[in-house]
Amino acid sequence: MTIRVVVADDQPLLRTGFKALIVTAPDLDVVGEAGDGREAVRLARAARADVVLMDIRMPVLDGIAATRLITADEDLAGVRVLILTTFEIDEYVFEALRAGASGFLGKSAEADELLNAIRTVSRGDALLSPTATRSLIGRFLAMPSAAPPMDEAASRGLAALTDRERELTVLVSSGLSNDEIAAKLVLSPATVKTHVNRAMVKVGARDRAQLVVFAHRCGLAG
Secondary structure (H helix, E strand, O other), X not given: OOEEEEEEOOXXXXXXXXXXXXXXXXOEXXXXXXXXXXXXXXXHHHOOOOEEEXXXXXXOOOHHHHXXXXXXXXXXXXXXXXXXXXXXXXXXXXXXXXXXXXXXXXXXOOHXXXXXXXXXXXXXXXXXXXXXXXXXXXXXXXXXXXXXXXXXXXXXXXXXXXXXXHHHXXXXXXXXXXHHHHHHHOOOHHHHXXXXXXXXXXXXXXXXXHHHHHHHHOOOOO
């Protein structure tokens, strides 16, 4: 199946460059271009996008606010947001993850990195660029003002996890892939995927990135 991509960036030249690159991949297609966050949200819905490649700094509505609108809309539950940023380690990256983004990538990334990043988030996997360490999420969420207290829904989700699902949530929060978890626990990758998917459903996580955020909020991540 072709992955449908919306490119959102306020610089026309960059949008053109991203589109030219993306359409070279046989499994990817650009179904819309947006110059601001509000247009990105509209196109995510109208073009039935799978992934929105979202710049953070845009007029009318910035990328973080646009991400928040997309991830809060039940009709757009299948849309993943991949944040593009000039500076990979900054407060905007953390805010984007809190808003529901599936990951982020620096604009200086190589062509193959970008294409693979789109594929990764479209599968529901979390994506942190190679130069951003896994501890960044945890460090940010450890700040008193960053992660809100657990609400009733989060508490119910935590209580609903089986011991195995809780164990896998911890391992996912450490950045391990399904294959790495399978090798560590001597399970099949398919079994790991099943447990992780069940955990995401129980805690209301859209994807693995949000399962990581949940783990840190609930004190499951080390």
